[in-house]
Structure formats: structure tokens, C-alpha cells
Amino acid sequence: MPPRWIRALRHAPEVPRALQRFENYGELLRAYVRPGSAAFPLELRMRSGWRLTVRDGHDAATAWVIFCRQEYDVPLRARCIVDIGANFGAFSLYAAGRAPWARIVSLEPHPDEYPRLRDHVAANGLADRITPMQLAVAAEAGHRWMDADPAHPGPSRGIHPPTEGEQPAESVPVRAVTLMEALDRARAVTGADRIALVKMDIEGAEHEILPDLHPDTLYDVDAWAMEYHPNGPKAPLFAALERAGLRLVRDVEAHPNSGVAHFRRM
Structure with a gap:
């Protein structure tokens, strides 16, 4: 080091x-x-x-x-940005400032963090540019559980793996949609033909969503930036994005299989 x-x-x-x-x-x-x-x-x-x-x-x-x-590159001329895992809204506000013509759809499922996201949007007069949605993104739509352990910091709370058993300890119910549905909602809200940037930080759930993702899901996404987590190898994540026509342009690895990667459609 x-x-x-x-x-x-x-x-x-x-x-x-x-x-x-x-x-x-x-x-x-x-x-x-x-x-x-x-x-x-x-x-x-x-x-x-x-x-x-x-x-x-x-x-x-x-x-x-x-x-x-x-940490995240934002295209200055972006018209549509999707913030998946918006937490309390820091990236959404940053993107609104960097890309003044962009409309941003911000997904945050956790009942502790979503009100903060919504309040930051409203308090800063950005309701016409940022649309908060209380949704998680998962491989399949439906009911999921999300970490609510008070000992865990808010930015590090993710959804639990799929289960048909009892509610996991220290968890809260959240509603999940697929990535395709999330992007469809963003296009409907913004009226955009293309999505300039998807930012994803979902505390490890990317390993559930991306490896088997159909390439056509991202047909209209021009750039992708994500924090990836060490609960799985990064190679399948990167390979899925490459299959969708996105090329790795920067990978800032903090630890093995942990970092922030940037992809762009060439």
C-alpha cells in the first residue's frame, strides 16, 4: 500500500x-x-x-x-438520469447541479431514508426536476425485506436475499421492481427517448440483478456508473454490461471486488 x-x-x-x-x-x-x-x-x-x-x-x-x-461522472448535457439507491438524495442533488437540463428519477426503498430523499427534493425546490420513487430494484418484482438494523449505517442497508420464510430479524418490508420496470418508469416520467446515465449503489444487490440481465434491458442507456460490493466477484457484473454494449472506461477499485466502475456506450 x-x-x-x-x-x-x-x-x-x-x-x-x-x-x-x-x-x-x-x-x-x-x-x-x-x-x-x-x-x-x-x-x-x-x-x-x-x-x-x-x-x-x-x-x-x-x-x-x-x-x-x-465519485460519479455526470454528463453535463444529460436529459434523463436514473439514481438507483438514492439514499438521502446526495447524488440526485449533485446530478441536478451538474446537468442543469436533466430530469432525474430517484429510487430509494428504505422507509427511513425515502422521506429524507423526498424532503431534500422538496426543500430545495427541485420537485419539477427530481422524481422520488419508494422502490427497490431486484431480479424479480414483488415483496422483499430490507435491512433495518439500527447498528448498521443507513447508506449500507441492502435488501435481503429472496426468501419464502419468516421475516428476517431487524428488517422492514419494501416493494421491488425489476431493472427493466425501473427504466420504463423513468422514461415515462421524463419523456426521454434515451437515458443518459444510470447510477447504481444498492449494497450488493447488483450481484442478484446484473449477471443474468438480458442485454436489451439497457438498449437506451448511454452511461452506467455503479458502486460494486464484495459479496460476489465483479467479473460477471462487468461482463453483463459489456454484453449490453457498454464499455468500461474507469474502474476505481478500493479493495478486491469493491469499488466504483464507469461504463459508456461507444
């Missing part, structure tokens, strides 16, 4: 971006670097006038990597 100072240099551009985007960038930096020293909940005040409330260090880290590290 590279020395700590080299790793720190890699992230040096993030601090100026924080200063550029947030009025209270110092509070965000402290909440990200030393969350125990920060007072939560913390309202992040963007220079655009938008507001985003983070309730713990995990939320602060999410806001930092999206707005300051720019």
Missing part, C-alpha cells in the same frame, strides 16, 4: 472542491475526517443555495465522496 502522504496527495483536489461547493465546507471537512468531533445533524449549505442535512459521519462521507471527490 502507498505511504499515507501519497494517498493524501491523491485526494488533495477534494478540499478546494469542498470550498467551492459549500459555504460551511470546514464543518463538512471536520464531519468527514473526524465525525466524532462534529455536531449532528449538520445542515450543509451549498453556495447554490441548496441545503442538505447529514445526520452522522456516514452521511457526511457520502456527501464528501459525491460532491468533493466527484
Whole structure:
């Protein structure tokens, strides 16, 4: 592993971006670097006038990597963006700022996080551009269970594997749709012929959805960005996207089979 100072240099551009985007960038930096020293909940005040409330260090880290590290590439001329696993709405707001002509459909199933997503959209006057939907995406549509263990951070809660047994401990029921249905809904809401970007962060459920995905599902998707998780190998995920005509352009691997990958239709 590279020395700590080299790793720190890699992230040096993030601090100026924080200063550029947030009025209270110092509070965000402290909440990200030393969350125990920060007072939560913390309202992040963007220079655009938008507001985003983070309730713990995990939320602060999410806001930092999206707005300051720019973990996801957003096409500036995008007209339709789909945010799968929107959580409290950090990426949806970031995408709305980066792509001013885009309409965004944001899917978040968890009953703790969905109201925060909806409230952030409404409070920032973005209801005409961002459409929240309380839905999970899974291999098959229907009823599923989602992690609700209070010991687990909100951004890390995923859906449980399919089961016909009893409700898993520390879980809540959620409604799931297939990826095809999610994209169909996005096209219907936005009226777009093509989807400029799908961002996916669903805490490991990508291993349920992508390996056997029919290539035609993504026929009108021009770019795909996803956080992939180590509950399965990344190779089948990447292969499914390649079969759909999307080519890997950047893979930032944090650990084996864990990272953020960017694909684009060539």
C-alpha cells in the first residue's frame, strides 16, 4: 500500500472542491475526517443555495465522496438520469447541479431514508426536476425485506436475499421492481427517448440483478456508473454490461471486488 502522504496527495483536489461547493465546507471537512468531533445533524449549505442535512459521519462521507471527490461522472448535457439507491438524495442533488437540463428519477426503498430523499427534493425546490420513487430494484418484482438494523449505517442497508420464510430479524418490508420496470418508469416520467446515465449503489444487490440481465434491458442507456460490493466477484457484473454494449472506461477499485466502475456506450 502507498505511504499515507501519497494517498493524501491523491485526494488533495477534494478540499478546494469542498470550498467551492459549500459555504460551511470546514464543518463538512471536520464531519468527514473526524465525525466524532462534529455536531449532528449538520445542515450543509451549498453556495447554490441548496441545503442538505447529514445526520452522522456516514452521511457526511457520502456527501464528501459525491460532491468533493466527484465519485460519479455526470454528463453535463444529460436529459434523463436514473439514481438507483438514492439514499438521502446526495447524488440526485449533485446530478441536478451538474446537468442543469436533466430530469432525474430517484429510487430509494428504505422507509427511513425515502422521506429524507423526498424532503431534500422538496426543500430545495427541485420537485419539477427530481422524481422520488419508494422502490427497490431486484431480479424479480414483488415483496422483499430490507435491512433495518439500527447498528448498521443507513447508506449500507441492502435488501435481503429472496426468501419464502419468516421475516428476517431487524428488517422492514419494501416493494421491488425489476431493472427493466425501473427504466420504463423513468422514461415515462421524463419523456426521454434515451437515458443518459444510470447510477447504481444498492449494497450488493447488483450481484442478484446484473449477471443474468438480458442485454436489451439497457438498449437506451448511454452511461452506467455503479458502486460494486464484495459479496460476489465483479467479473460477471462487468461482463453483463459489456454484453449490453457498454464499455468500461474507469474502474476505481478500493479493495478486491469493491469499488466504483464507469461504463459508456461507444
